[in-house]
Amino acid sequence: MTERQAANLTPAPKRLIGYARISTEDQVRDAQMGELRAAGCERIFQELGSGTSRARPVLTRLLEDLVAGDVLVVVRLDRLAHSVSHLLQVIGDLEERGVHFRSVRDPIDTSTPQGMFSLQVLRAVAQLERALIAERTKAGIKAAKARGRLPGNPGLRERRPEAIKAVSKAREKLYLDALISSAQTWLPMVRQLRPQHSWDNVVRVLNRRGHDWTVERLRRAVHRMVREKLADPELLARSPRRAPEDHLMKLVAAIAIADPGLSLRDIAAELNQMGEGPAGGGRKWQPSSVRQLLDEAYRFGLIRR
Incomplete structure (x- = not known):
């Protein structure tokens, strides 16, 4: 085997891409940047925002740009995700695209067998937690019925305006969180196709790749991302009229x-x-x-x- 042939068989080196969420509460900017550089990160993306904010436009764009073989590196797991379910969803999406994930201070590195084992344990714990919550909820409803109390929100049953407003606000928050968490799986394709292509064609292309969109739901989702300044308003422009x-x-x-x-x-x-x-x-x-x-x-x- 010649040296040139051997070089062609050598796998390309992994790109280590760092992500640091800089929070005003804990002032960990210097520590994060230093640890990510020490971990060998070629580039580091910084997000400014508090820990309570779910909107992370820098992270959304970074996740879109990662390619197979890249390694996303964070200092701690809480720098990436706002919950265990969100963390597992992001890592799962990265795995499907051949992108690895590593946390400097936690035993999570999806490019190693040990790190994958830790991830499996985390997934099992999350599944157990969901099962326990469901079990406690069912037990609480059963106990309430035994005491003669109706399950659910009394304010909603009585149509109190403040209760209706609170529930509506909570639903909108859940909807936005779900959009932001899943954006890297569908928003890049929308950016490629809109507004040159109709919403109908965009939906057909997305659904051929495993999604389940309708034109109405996709337009609503893009409208919301634009309103949150997480997507370009140009995506909502009218597509060219053609025969x-x-x-x-x-x-x-x-x-x-x-x-x-x-x-x-x-x-x-x-x-x-x-x-x-x-x-x-x-x-x-x-x-x-x-x-x-x-x-x-x-x-x-x-x-x-």
Whole structure:
């Protein structure tokens, strides 16, 4: 084996990317930055905000930019997530993309067997905690019924305005937390496709990749992210008006943008699975038909070479 062949077989070095959430309460800025540099981080992203704030735009963008082989490094677990469930969700999303996670002060490093074992223990504890909470809730409802009390919020049953307002506020907070926690799994694709492509096509591309969106829910989610200054208002702009026959061209362009590695045959297979009829008639899409639509999309500026 030549030296050049050996070099080609050598895996690329991992990029260590640090994330520091700088809180005004504990003033750990210097300690975090120093520990992340000592851990070998090439770049460090800093988030300014209190521990009670769930909005973390720097983290959202960082998670979008990480690629397979990268290692996200934090000083402590609480610097990354606001709860155990949030932490496990973020790590799970990173694992699906081939990105590792490491906490300097905690025994969590998903690139090592020991770190993965610690993560499995944490997941088991979280599952046990959820089961205990559910069991206590059921027991509390049963005891309340035995005492002749109705379960639920008395204020809601009586339609008190302050109770209704409090519940509505709590639901909005839960909704925003869920959006922020999951943003890295869907928002990058929306940014790639909007506003050049219709909401309908964006939803179809996302759902082909395992999501379960409707146009109404996706638009509401993007509106909320824009309102929280976590997404660009341009995403909400009206998509260009085109003739109805351009629908297939825009759909093919959206598929190609969502996954640039797809071949013409792969895109044809996606269209067949979506149930879209071929542009020129027939039962199945052919690579030549896909090529024609892609060429049109290039001419219209929907995608670039």
